Each structure stands twice: as structure tokens, then as C-alpha cells.
Amino acid sequence: MREFSFAVREGIRNFRRDKTLGFAVAGSVAIAVFALGAVALSAANVNFFLKEWEDKVELVAFLRRDVPAEVSQSIIERIRALPEVKEAGLVSEQELRRHLSEQAENSKNLERISLDELLPPTVVIRLARGSRDISQIQQLAEQVGRLEGVDEVKFEKTLLERYFQFRREMTIAAIGMNVFWLFIFSVVIINIARLASAARADEIRTLRMLGASGSLVRKIFSIESFVQGLTGAMFGIILLVLLLFLISNEMNRPLQVPVFLIIAAFSAGPFLAVLANWLISRKALSAFSIALLLLVVCQSPLRANELDSEVARYQKELERLSLELQQNQSVVTEITEQERTLIGGLEKIEKEIDLLEKEHSVAVGKKTANKAAIHVGQKQLSEYERKLVESRRELERWLRELCVQKMPSVAEVIFFDIPHSELIVRNKIIDLLAQKEAEAHERTEEIRRQYVQQEDDLRKRSELDTLYIETNKLRVQQLLEKKRHREDLLNQVRQQKTIYLAAINDLEASSRNLEQLIRSSKAARGPAAAPVPFQQMKGLLPWPVTGEVAAPFGRIQNPDSHTYTRHMGIDISSPLGAEISVIHDGAVVYSDWFRGYGKLIILDHGDGYSSVYAHCSEIFVKKGEFIGAGTVVGLVGETGSLKGPYLYFEIRENGQPVDPLVWLQRRT
Template identity: 30%
Template sequence: MRRIIAIIIFLSLLLVPIFTWGNVDNTIVQKQKELQKKREQINSLKMQVKNLEKKELNIVQEISKIDMDLDKAERDLSIAETKLRETQAKLVVLSTQLSIMQRNLRYRSLNYKESLGDIFKTIQPKIYLDIIFTQDVFASVAVPYYLKILMKREVNRLQSIDKQCKDIDKKKKEWEAEKRKVELLVKDISERKGYIEAKKRERETFLQKIREQKRYQQQVIATLERESKEIENLIKRLASSKIQKAKKGYLSWPVIGSVTSGFGMRRHPILGGAPLFHTGIDISADYGTPIRAVASGRVIFAGWYGGYGNMIIIDHGGNISTVYGHLSRIAVRSGEEISEGDIIGYVGSTGLSTGPHLHFEVRVNGEPVDPMNWLK
């Protein structure tokens, strides 16, 4: 009986860690799925923010152009209003000149009539007869000649004044036409300025909405990233209790090829040659080359991840994990147990990549280390 009890107690001690590990594994898988979902949400929101930033830039450029149009409209309006004032002033001067000339014309006309009346009153018909029948030849020629000169001079004066009146009147009509044209121009520019101002208000309102939406999404991203980090830390804590299956200097190569870019600082080949820290190594390989797990472990992420493109993360226990990026196709699922040498995916060029190759990382406690020290 004692022997049976001892056997039961021994078996119980064996089963407890098995059930405990099973619960831990289930929690890890669940949290990994939750982490992947949150990362997908973060990537989607970041893409939306990027699109909003493009819209924001376009609207800012539109508003800048509208401001230039508005400045031009204000300058045009100022010039047109100045021209209108000059035209109005010119019309006042011309109206005054015309009024004076017309008054002079009336005065000269009356004066001319009065002068002729006085002459005819002075020279009576009897005198005309005496002049005609007199023997004084000079008188008979001089008097009519004098009258003719007098009349011609006055007619010339009247014609000159009349011509001046007509010229001024013509100029006045031209300037009145110019005034109407300038008034229409002022009205047109005023309406254009009003339209531009309304358009600017509309774009500024839209820009404000875009910025509010962007701020909101950035807040959501920050919240999701914080939650993602918390889940990641939880996975690390849970995974750290497992036996370490990856040892320094003993990892198999994921693909056979030459290292085209090492670990550490480099000029990024896509982002304008900006100096950035390369968190892994790039191994050259043909498109579609099978990628193998460098050690046994559990897949904790398999999906799209920003610049990495199609990416896989394998937890090897003891806070050691490996990362495989830019895959053309993923052949495993999150939560799947894999062995060293298993095919997990295929070489591609997804994400921020210049061509087919494998980006490979080794991380200790989540921090990247030089993979060359860990590979065989």
C-alpha cells in the first residue's frame, strides 16, 4: 500500500510541471496571437497616418498657393482701385474744363451777335447808299472788307472754341468708358478675392480636421504600441522559463550564401543613404530559396511587419530568439513548434528591400546582437 501511495505521489510530481508547461505554452500562443493582431493594427494605423500626412502636405501646399493667389488678387485690386481713383479725378478735371469751354462758347456767341448788332446799328442803309454811290473809292472798298475780316475772325474764334468743346467732350466720353471698364475690373477682382478667401477658409478647415484625425490616430498607435510592448515583455517572461535551445557559436546557417551587409552602423541602401544601425546581417540567396530554422523552438510571430516585409520570429528559450525578414512566402504559423533544419519560409524581397536576400537577426532579451558570433 505504501508503495502504491509513493508511486501516485511520484506520478503527481511528474504531471504537475507537465500541466504547468502546457498552461504556459497556451498563454504564450494566446499572447502571441494578441501581439500579432495589435501589430497588424499598428501597421494599419501607421499607414493611415502616412496617408494623412501626405494629404496634410498637399493641403499645406494648396494653402500656400492660395496665399500667393490671394496676394496677387490684393495687389491687382489695389492697382485697379488706384486707377479708378485716377480716372475719377481725370473726369472731374475734364468736366470742369468742358463746363468752362461751353460757357466761353456761349459768351463768345452772344458777344459776337451783340458786336454785329452794334455794327449794323451804326451803319444805316443811307450810309450804305452813300458809300455805294460816292466817288470815295476807298470807303466803298474798306468798309465791306473790314466787316468781312471782323466776321471771319469771330467765326474762327467760335469754331476754335467749338472744336475744343468737342475734343474735351470726346475725351470725357472716353474716360467715362474707361471708368466703367475699371469699375467692372474692380468688381471682378473683388469677387475673385472673395472666392479665394472662401477657398482658403475651406482648405484650412479641412487641414484642421486632417490634423485632428492624425493626432487621434497617433494617440491610438501610442496606446497600441505600449500594449504591444507589455505583451512582448510578458511573452519574454513566459518564454524565459523554458530551456535554452540555441547556443552561441552553434546555430546552423538559415541559408547558404555570402554576407552582403554586416551587423552595425551602415548607410541604408533605400532611405537615401541615411546612417542607420543594421540590427542583423543580410545573406545573399536566390528568390524562392528555402529558409531553415537555425535551432529548435516555437514560432512566436509569422506575418507582415513593416520594413521587414514577411517576417518570422522563433523563440529558442532562455530569452534567445531569431528573426527572418523579407520572405517571399511564410511556411509556418504562429505557435508552431519547429526543429532545427525545418523549412520555415522562402527567400524574397518584401518590405524595404533592394532585391532577394535574407535578413537574419539574433536577439538576446529582445536586444539585437551580432549573428556572426552565434552561427557555426
């Protein structure tokens, strides 16, 4: 007991003395307690809100307007008798008006409406617990709807589907929160253990020197860890309460705060600190595991240091190769862009052709309609001609009547006692006949004008439709010709793209193989010794063959594609069979056919320098021979090339191509 009391006093004294460690551990514990409490309270409140919302799930049954009050009450009793129903009752007009007024913001127009006249009797049905499945609610709605006197039953199906989806998502979120809390839990334990292990190492040694037993030391540090965890738990709970206060004010409603969750979160603080203190005793095993892991990991770097120079050289060579291929890849990109442009143009032409075909169909339809109109016009013209003949006949009859009904003379009036009224009537008839004659003449002229106008309109319309159809045919032919031309261009571009891609692949493969060959050959034998170091011969080396430089070193333009590529050496034009001489003493490291270079000779001149002679027609040396400067090693040819006879010549320094013209003698 005395040992335990001493451990308690020393643990509390250590906490007060070592404030840096104490606050660090307390802060870590506070974070863990806060995270645990926040996750637990969030889950509890979400679960509470979901259950509260489920209790509010309702169905609404609308009864028929002609149902008496007694029948309505009977229907409600039958609904209440269903096992899935918790409560059912009629909604009064006052409740409806109050509910609608809240949504309509006390609209004065709503106050003037009689809801009893607007809505039928309404029954609200609240469900019992366990009846929240959509299929069960659907069955209940159908069952209530079959009751006599019920007109319609409705429920928020879409809202329920969204609710169940939300509940599933919240379940997944709860799993994620648990994983998050476990992560915080692990991180806090590890950090506390590391802090305590580092800070207490000296103190443990001091206590052991003073004669303290291992049990007493563990008790002292356990008490100190408990006090640190208790302090951190208090801070974590304070932060949690502050968070709950802010969220509650923002939501304008109280949150559920289960007491057991607060107690559990508060208890987690000392538990974490004590558990971390217990892990300190396992630090030897952890250190051994880490040391073993580091030992395994460090094996590779120790051996890799021997090849650092090789890796660096290979990296530089890869960078050189990427620079060489960059231009060819840009050509492929440009060709691909041309291909896209041509495809876009073809799509535009096809759309224009489709539009013209539609317009052609419309024009043909118009022409057919014009033919029908011409047929109708011809019928109308025939009718006009018939009416014209009838008008002429009527005019002739009227003229005859006019001649017969001539004015009587004065003698006839006097001697035959013709009444004045008869004269007046006769004069009226004569006036009418004259008017009829004028109207018939005007009608005849009007019919003639209509006939001429109709005939002219139909003729012009027919000519216009014919011209439009012919023009459309010509435009379609032009677009088809343009489409064929674009397709030919597209095929050419695609063929060119295929050729360039194949060339890029060949260049990549050849470059990789050549570089691998140089490296493997140098690795198989030591560097060749020369009387005069190669480096001292800069600008003094003889030319390997007589001829002019056809392609210089570096960036050159392709005359066919007008694109730029990187040239690793120089092309020296020379007649077929011209002798090829070695520029400096060296050992033959390769002497055979090589893809992309034809018959190839590579010499190692020592100190990292080598020379390359490609496209030879004949080779006179073998691999492994030491050749003196000026020795003829082969003849100029065109093997592996399509440009005719020439010598491709390279000088490389540590595997990297350099400009041969800088090393060769300057010509006058």
C-alpha cells in the first residue's frame, strides 16, 4: 500500500514537473476524446432523428363527398382495426386552414375559401411501428382504397424512397466514422507511446540507479499517464460540449446527449494514456523489428552504390533518345491533328449532303404539289372557259332582248294608250339589260385575266422547281466529289502516320540495341590502351573516308516531311567501294550486321571514347582485334539504307554522341 501511495505522489509530481510532455499527451488524448464523442453523438442524433421522422410517416385517405358522417365514422373505425395502423382520424377544417396558412404565410385569399367545399372529407392514417416498408405501405394503401366510401389514398412514395436511400447512406457513413475513430485511436496511442518513451528514458535510468524496482517505475508512470489522460479527457469533453452548443443553436432545436456516451468518451482518455504507457515496455521488440526492416531495406542501396555511374549514364542516354524522338512524335501528333481535321470536314460534308437530300425531298414534294396545283388550275381554267361561253350566250340573249324591247314611238304612246307605268317598267328593264351587258363584259374580262395569271404563275413555279432540283443535284455531286477527295487525303495521312510510327519504333529499337551493344562490349573487355590518348587528338583526327558531308550532326530537317530530327552522327557521301580508314588506334568491339545501320563497325579508343562506321559494303576486321590509326577496315556501301552509298560516322564520349566535325581535321 505504501508503494502504491508513493507511486501516486510521484506520478502526480511528474505530471506537474514535466509540463511539456504532460500537455502534449493531454492534447493528443483531447483530440481522441473529442473525435470519439463527436462520432458517437452524431450517430446517436442521426438515429434519433431517423426514428422521429419514421413516426411521422402518414397516409391520407380522401372520402367521397356524398358519404354521410355516420358512414365516415364507420370507415375510420375499420381503418383503425387494421394491424398496420396506429391511429386514424378526420382532419377538421380548422386544422387544414391552420396547416395551409403556415405554408401560405397567412394569405388573405386563403381565408375567403371554404375548405369544406374545396376538399372532400380527409382521413389521416398514422402507421404502427414496424410498418415502414414501401411494399407494406403500398399494400395498406390498396387495402384502405378498397373500403366502400373511400375515393383515393395517397402517400409520399418518392419521399419514402429517398428516406430509405438516405438511411442506407447513413449506415455506410457510420461504418466510415468507426474506421476514422479507430484510425484516430491508433494514431493517438502511437504518438503518446513515442512521446513518453523519448521523454522518460532518462528518468527511468535515474529511478533504476536509485534502486526503484521495475514494478514501482511502471506504477509511477501509469499514475502519471492516468492524470495526463484525465486532463486530456476534460479538455476533449469541454470542446465537445462547445460543439454541441453551437450545432444546437444553428439547428434551433436541442440535440440528444446520452449520458453514457459522455461517460464513455471521458473514460477513453485515461484508458488511451495508460494503454500507451503499457506499450512503452514493448519498445525493445518494436525497435528490433524496425532495425530488421531497415537492415533489409538498406541492403539494396549498399549494393546499388557500385552502379551509380552506370545508372546516371543510362539516364542521360535515355534523355538523349527522348530528344531525338521528340520531333518524330511531333510529326505523328501533327498528322493525327490533320486526321482529326479531315474527319471533322468529312462529317461536315456528310451533314451538308444530308441537308441537301432533305431539301431535295422537299423540292420534289413541292414539284408534286405544283403538278397537283396545275391539275387543279386546269380544272379551274376549264370551268372559267365554260362560264365564259355561258356569259357570251347570256350576253347574246340580253342583246336580243334589248333589241326586241325597244322604246315605243310618240305615236304608239298616243294612239295605243300605253300606260306610263309600263313605260317606266320598260325603261327599268332596259337599264337592267344594259347593266347586265356591262357586268357580263367585265366578268368575261376578269375570267380572262385570271386565266392568264394562273397560267403564268403555274408555269413560273414549275420552272423554278425544276431549276431548284437541278441545282441541288449539282451541289450534291460537288459535295460527293469533295468528300471523295477528303477521303483520299485521309487515307494518305493515315498511311503517312503508319509509316512514321513504324520509323519511330525502328529508331527506338535500333538506338536501344546499339547502346546495349556498346555497353555490353565495353563490359566484356577492359578499355583499350592507345599510344596517344584520344582526348588529345581533338581537331587532329583524320577523316575516315573521302567525300562531302551530306547530313551534319544535330538537328536536321527531313526534306520530304519538312520535320526536324536529331542526327547522332554525320553522313559522308562517297562512291560505292571507297575505303574506310580508322581515325585512331582502338579495339574492335563489334563487326557485323546491325538493324537500321547495315554492316556496322564499332571501335573502342579507350577513356570512354568510341567511333561508329555504318552502312559498309564489306568489313575487313573481326571483333577483338586491335587496329592502328589509318587501317582500312571496310568499304563504303548502302547496306541498311535507302539513300544510296554513303558512310554514317559517329564519335561517342561515355556513350553520348558528340559532333565528329569538332574532332576531325579541318578541311581547306
